[in-house]
Amino acid sequence: MFSPISPIHYLFVGIVLFVTGLICLVTKRNIIAILIGVELILNAANINLVAFSSPVLFTGQVAPLRLDGQIFALFVMILAAAEAAVALAIALHFYSRFGTVDVDRGDSLKG
């Protein structure tokens, strides 16, 4: 009744994470919450990368290590850390400028 865990299941987890992050991005007004949403989306992407590097998907072709997805995921984590640093700096600056972390207050770029 239960099939073994296959990439499709990972993808499913990934899509749940992605949609959660997207909803978080769209609905939250707190800048920190938005950052959390971004992290969620990044991790959804990581899961996808790992899922697509599953050996099951390599039919016939011989890849030497089959760890490409995992390495990409590691890169993304490092970039996410750097991005978090930049984004938190932006958040701090935003706060010091507007006295709040509500992103709807900052609409100076309105056309």
Place this chain on the structure above:
Amino acid sequence: MNSLSLIPQLLLIAWMLPLASFVVLLVTGSFLERHGRIAGFIATTSIGVACLLSLAAASIWLGANPLSNSSHHSAEHAVPLLVGDWYTLAEFGRVKLSFGYYIDTLTLAMFVMVSFIATLIHIYSFGYMHEELHEVEDSQVPLADGSTLRRPGRFSRFFQYLSLFGFSMLGLVVANNLLMIFVFWELVGICSYFLIGFYVERPTATYAGNKAFIVNRIGDFGMVLGLAAFLTSCGTLHFQQYETSHGQRYPGLISYVNTLKHSPESVEHSAGDDHGQLAASRNAAPTVGSHSGSSLTYSLLVLAGLGLFCGCVGKSAQFPLHVWLPDAMEGPTPVSALIHAATMVAAGVYLVGRSYPLLTPEVLLVVAAVGTITLFISATIATTATDIKKVLAYSTISQLGYMMLGLGAGGWIAGLFHLFTHAFFKALLFLGSGSVIHACGTNEMPQMGGLLRKMPWTAVTMLIGCLAIAGAGIPLWIGFSGYHSKDAILAQVYLFGTNNRFLGWMYYTALLSAGLTAFYMFRLWFLTFTGEPRDASIFTHAHESPKSMVIPLVILAFFAIVAGWTVPGTRWSVPHLLEQSHVKPAFEASEIGRVGGLVIPDEEKSHDAKIHALVSIEAFAAAFLGFGVAGLLYGVRWLQPAEIAHRFRNIHQFLLNKWYFDELYHRLFVRSVHGLAFLAAWIDRVVIDWTVDHLALAVRSLAHADDWLDRVFVDGAVNRLAVVVYGLGAWFGQWQSGRIRSYIVWIVVGLVTLFIMGSIYFGLASHCVVGAS
């Protein structure tokens, strides 16, 4: 020979001195206007030194070329001559444009005469023009407010013009080519124009200046045509052989004409004629270039000669163009004496004499005929004129007519001799009249009278002038200068008339005019100096002129007496001086054959004692008759002039109106030019203006249409585009809310849309692929 080479240099200095004076006065004019006497001294000194230098040149010449004892030498011996160029303006192959000298006894005599008379007149001007030293009140220029014009004096400017004139006239005399003559011809013309209009504020003076200038242009037009004929046919305007900068020697005009003479076959035919070529190369032995370049034909020579004479008619105020000279008397009297009596107007006669070897018998016939007509017409007008200067002006025209007649009749020496004697006595008469005008303040003889007591020097010297011009003398022995020269002309004309039967009238006209000359000259003298004073206030103010004016009068009177004499014990006289450079006309008889049997008699034949005796006595009788009538009318007053004038009032009116020449020219030329101008103005106003106006209107409406198109279509399109772009921008701008969450929503919406579209597309594609497989 060494001393001879000094002559051109002396004359060059003498020629340049008045120019230097002119330049100095021109540059320092504004300073000298306040110190006028200095200007006068500069000008007088320069012309005086020029006179001395020319005298020195003349004496060197006479030392080297003594006057021959034989009067028949000219045919055998070459005429002694100095020819060369001082300054070359330009060279085009063999055509050479240059300023150079042509020195023979005629040149020297003219040079001395011009500079001498000019010196005397400069001295005279010191006295005559002294009013110009300070502010002048010109009573002849009424202003609008009833007062008269006051202006600064123009003493310096007067002498400046006189200097320029001296330079130009001497250049004209010394010239060795027709181009140089033409240049200085125009320069003396412009000096004359300046000096006639010296009192520029007087409308009559400016009018007279313009008239002189325009009438002279008509003559000069013909002269330019003559020059062009010579230049195109011979390629040169030099009289004699000349040398280019490459050392090539080319023949002058005179040798071209002689070539034509020695090859009668080439007459009327092309110069390519073999015979003519042969003769040409024979004659051109000493020169390098042969005459092959010449396309001169006899008929072209006639035309060229007529063209040259046309210029002389203008300058010397001959018959059709004589109208300017009487009006030219508006200038100051010294100017009338120097320019309009002694020198410039004689330039026409001089040019005829200078270019004598180029003139054919037909041209000489025209010269003689024009001279005859002129001398008669102007002598008759002079008998009724009342303005003292106008009488002298018409007398000048008449005497110039005598000179032309003498030259035309073959009397080269006679005509030029009269030029010299006339220069002295006419300058004397003009200066005398200037003295009278200076004393009386009027030109009108009817207001004078009895001035003999007031101004004896002027009266006596003028009497000498009158006797000289009338040709007074003891027949067959001796007389005043005019007696010798006029008799020489009349003898030549008599000979001319006997050689050509149909021209006998010329002699009788000249004889009649000699009587008229005596009549009007003594009428002038009696009216001015004898009888009762007719205007008391003028008479009481009259006074003898200052020494600076009387001394030139006395000197000129001396020369008016002796200019025709031979220096006792020698053969020195003006005719003998001229004889040394005597030239004969190119052809003795008419060669075209149309002017049947026209013969220009040899001048030596007129020295025949029988002819001389006859002519002398007839001329004396005519002059005495004229003198007698004048004496009866105006001297002893046995006859009443007014009564005679009334009896012959038609003739009197006719003469008083100067044969209606001015009216005739007014009708013929001025009116027609006015008519033409009115017509042109009418065409201008009606046709051209209308066209232009309507063109402008059309252009204006076109512009309006264009403007409308511009505003409606071009502007409309551009504005509409702008509105659309603006609207689009505004519409897009509202999406740019600046709110990050809405951006994210749109990103998500976009992503989802892309995803759906992509999946539909790829799904369909895969479906198709699946379907196909």
